[in-house]
Amino acid sequence: MHASQIAEDYPSVTKDSDALAAAKLLAEHRLPGIVVTDGDRVPRAVLPASQVVRFLVPGYVQDDPSLAGVLSESVADRVADALRGKTVGELLPKSTSKPVMPVVRADDTVIEVAALMARCRCPLVAVVDGTQMVGVITASRLLQVALAAT
Numbered sequence: 001m002h003a004s005q006i007a008e009d010y011p012s013v014t015k016d017s018d019a020l021a022a023a024k025l026l027a028e029h030r031l032p033g034i035v036v037t038d039g040d041r042v043p044r045a046v047l048p049a050s051q052v053v054r055f056l057v058p059g060y061v062q063d064d065p066s067l068a069g070v071l072s073e074s075v076a077d078r079v080a081d082a083l084r085g086k087t088v089g090e091l092l093p094k095s096t097s098k099p100v101m102p103v104v105r106a107d108d109t110v111i112e113v114a115a116l117m118a119r120c121r122c123p124l125v126a127v128v129d130g131t132q133m134v135g136v137i138t139a140s141r142l143l144q145v146a147l148a149a150t
Helices: 019-029 049-056 059-063 065-070 073-077 079-083 110-120 139-147
Strands: 012-014 033-037 043-048 103-105 124-129 132-138
Touching: 012 019, 019 033, 019 049, 019 079, 033 049, 033 124, 033 132, 043 049, 043 124, 049 079, 059 065, 103 110, 110 124, 110 139, 132 139
Parallel strands: 012 033, 103 124
Antiparallel strands: 033 043, 124 132
C-alpha cells in the first residue's frame, strides 16, 4: 500500500493565518496538529496542537507550574485571548533551525511513512506529488491501516 492510498484530506493554514481560527480548527476537529503551507500549498511546517496549548499558558506559569493553581477563574476563562491578533507563524516553535514538516512521496510505502513519523516524532506527515500536498497521514490513520490485518 502506498502513501497516496491512505492519505486523507486535511486542513491547512499559512503562516499568515489567524492563530485563533487555526486553534478553533484544531479543537473542532480534534486534530493532533495542522499543516502550515506556503501560498502554493507546499507543506512547510506542522503546528502541533500541544504548541498552541503551550502558547496559552503564561510564561511565568510555565516557569513555575505551582502558580497555575492560584490564577483566578476569570484569568483562566480568558486564556484563549492570548491568541487574538496573533498569526500562525507566531505560534510555531521557536528554534535555531527552520521548522520541519515531515513529507513523504505519494508512492512511499506504509513502512517508509511509519519510519519517518517515528524518526521525527510527529503525529502527522504530508503526502506530496511533486511539491504539491495531496493529503496527510496521521499517526492514528497509519495505525488503523497497520492494524487492519489483525
